[in-house]
Amino acid sequence: MSGRETVLGRIRRALADVPRTERPDQAPVARDHLRVHGERSARETARLLAAHLVDYRAHVSHCTPADLPQTIADLLARRGSRSVVTPAGVPAKWLPEDVERVTDSAALTPLDLDAVGSVVTGCAVAVAETGTLVLDASEDQGRRRITLVPDHHICVVRVPEQVVDSVPQALERLDPARPQTWISGPSATSDIELDRVEGVHGPRTLDVVLVAAEAEATETEADAAGTAEGARGARGAETTGG
C-alpha cells in the first residue's frame, strides 16, 4: 500500500466519530473577530503605518510623486550605494543618473546580486496595523530574491491607494497564486536571550518611501514624525523596563 493510501486510510478510521453526512462547512467556525481594529481616516491609517514601520526599525521618508527621484537619490547617497538592482517595472526616471542600474533578469545569479549595493522596488499592499509591506512579484517588485540578497532595500508605497488597515484586508487584495514576501522591518532575530536584534540575513537597512499627493505628503510628514517619536519613546521605555 502506498504512503498516500496508508495515511488517508488511517485518517478515515480515526474520524469514525464524525458523521458521514457532515460536510466540512457544517463544522462550526464563528468569525466574530474584527475586520479592522479601530476606525481611522485614510490619513490616520498612513500615519499608523509609518509609526509601526519605525517601531520595527525601518526608516520612513515622505514625498510627492514629483520629489520621488530626489528622495531615492538622497537615500542612495546616504547609503553610499554605487549600484542598484531594480525590477523591469520600476521606471527609469526614479533613479539618479550617477548610479549603475542593474535590471533584474533570470541571468543574474545570487552572487551577482550580492555584489549590488541596493534594491529599489514598489509594493503590492502595505498593512498599517502591523507595519507590513507585501511584495507579490509584480512588474515593479520583481523576483523574491532581489529584495533579499542586497543589504539595502528601498520600497516605494503609494499612499493611500496601496495602504490597508489590517491583515484581513490585505489578504483580500492578494492572489495566493503569486509568490509573496511579507516584510515587517529589516531582518531580525530573537534567538539570543529572546531579545530582538536587527540585521541577520536579509537587508539590514529598510527604507520605506511613502509617496502621496502634495498636501497630504507634507501634513503626513509632520504628523508621522511625531508619531514615530512617540513609538520610539515607548519602545525605549519597554526595553529598559524589561
Add this chain to the structure above:
Amino acid sequence: MSVTYLGMPPFPVAAAASTGDERLRGNLRHATRTIRDKRAGAVAELSDWSALRTAGAQIKDRTLRHLDHYLEQLEASVTAAGGTVHWAADAEEANGIVTRLVRETGEREVVKVKSMATQEIGLNEALQRAGISAYETDLAELIVQLGEDHPSHILVPAIHRNRGEIRDIFRERMGRWGRPAPQGLTDRPSDLAEAARLHLREKFLNAKVGVSGANFMVAESGTLVVVESEGNGRMCLTLPETLISVVGIEKVVPTWQDLEVFLQLLPRSSTAERMNPYTSTWSGTTDGDGPRDFHLVLLDNGRTDTLADRVGRQTLRCIRCSACLNVCPVYERAGGHAYGSPYPGPIGAILTPQLDSMETGLDASLPYASSLCGACFEVCPVAIDIPEVLVHLRERVVQGGTATVRGQRTTVKPAKGHAAERAAMRAASWTFDHPRALRAGERLASRARRLVPHRLPGPGRAWTDTRDVPQLPQESFRDWWRRSRGPSGDVPSGSANDLPSGTGTGATGEPGGSSGSGGPGRSGGPSKSGRSGGAGPQEGTR
C-alpha cells in the same frame, strides 16, 4: 522510530539534574520573563483576541474533522501549481523520500530552514548516513548544530545558552563548518548575528537544494507559508533550484482568507511582535522566480493516532508558537532538554507521548511534567486544553485501555512503575463501594494516627519527598454525624462547636471519644462521653 532522543531518561531524572544547573536556570528565567511581558503587550493591542482565538481553534477543528478532504484538495492544488506531493506514514518513509530526492539532484549538501517536523523525524542524521550534509541556517539552530547540542525551545532552540556561551561556540566551532568567526568576536548580540550572516552567506549563495517545513498549507490554493525573522528562510526558499518541504498533515487550513486569523495569532503569541519580519508564501513553482522543482512531503508519524483520540485530537491544533513554554513554571525550572524530544514544555508533554504511542519510559513520565496550573491553556492561541489532555494521558499511563497505534486499534497495558498507584486506587475503589469496610478502615486509621510516619515507606516515599502526610482526624465524618445526629440522622441541637476537628494543622480541639463505636479508647487519654464542645485537652499533633 521514537520522537524522543535516543537514551533519554524519564522526565523526573532529567529534571533533577537540570534544576540544579544555576546557569541554565538563570538563562531560562531571564528569557521567559522577558518574552512573557512582551507577549501580554502584543496581545493587549487586539481587542478581539478571544474571538481570534475561538476562530483559530474552530478553523483547526473543522480541518481536523475533515482532514482527508482537505489533504486531497491540497494535493490537487499543489500539483496543479507545479509541485509534487509525497506521503509518508512515518519518519523512516519521510527520511527515505527526502534522501532519494536529494540524491536525484546529484548534490551532497542542503541548506535548511528551521523545521520542527524535520527535527522530529531526525532528518539531518538520516541525510548524514546517506553522505549528505545538512546545514541549519536559523541562528539558534546553528548554535545548536555547532555546539553538538539538542534544541531546548520551539522558537528559540538555543534559549539555554547565554550570549557568552554562544560567542565561545562560534569562536571554537565555526571554522570546522565553513567560514570561521571574525577575529575578536564579542558577545554583543548584534556582533553574533553578524558572524552568523558572514558564515552562512557563502552557503546560501551556492545552495542548490533547500529543505524546509511550513507553518501553514492552504488547501484551496496549494499555498505554503513560512513565518520567520532572519531571512534565512527566504534564502532557503528562493535561492536553491530544488525545494523540499516536510510538513505535518495537521498544518493544512482550508482557505487563503483563513490565514487572517493565524497571521494575527502566531506572531503575537510567538515572538510578541505585531508581525514577524518575513513571511513567505508560495504555490507550487513560478517560472523564473524561486526553485524549479518543489516537493511537498506530507508527514503522518503518529498524527493520525493522535487524531483518533477524541480528547487528544485538540493537540493537533498546535501552531508551534511556544507561548505555553514561556509561561510554564515547570519548563522555566527544568529547561527544554528534560522533555527529551524536539517538543518541550507543556505542548511537548502532550504531543510527544501521543506521537510516540507512549512507548518509552520517558513518554509515560511526560504527562506528569506539569503542576496542572493551567497557564498554558490560558495563553494558547488555539485554546488547546493542555491540562485536560495531560490528565487524560495520565489515565492512559496508569490504567491502559484502547488507543490507536500506527493506525491499529490496540489495547495498551498500563505503563510500568505505576503498580502501587493502581493497587491503591483499586483498593480505594473497592472500599468506597463497601461502607462497612470504609467505616472500619476510617476508625482503624483514626486510632492508629500516632503511628503514621511523616514520611511514607516504599512506593509512597516519592510522594512524601515533597509533601507532608495529611493529618488524620480523631473521628471520621461518618462517626461524627452518627454521634451528633443520631442513627436516624435527625437534625441535632448542637451548635457549630460540634464540628469534629483534627484535620487542620496546629492545635486541635478534643472532640470527645468515639461514642457508639465501642472500640478501644484512643491512646491519648480516657475517652469522654457527650459533647466536648472542643474544650478538651490540647493535643500536640506534630
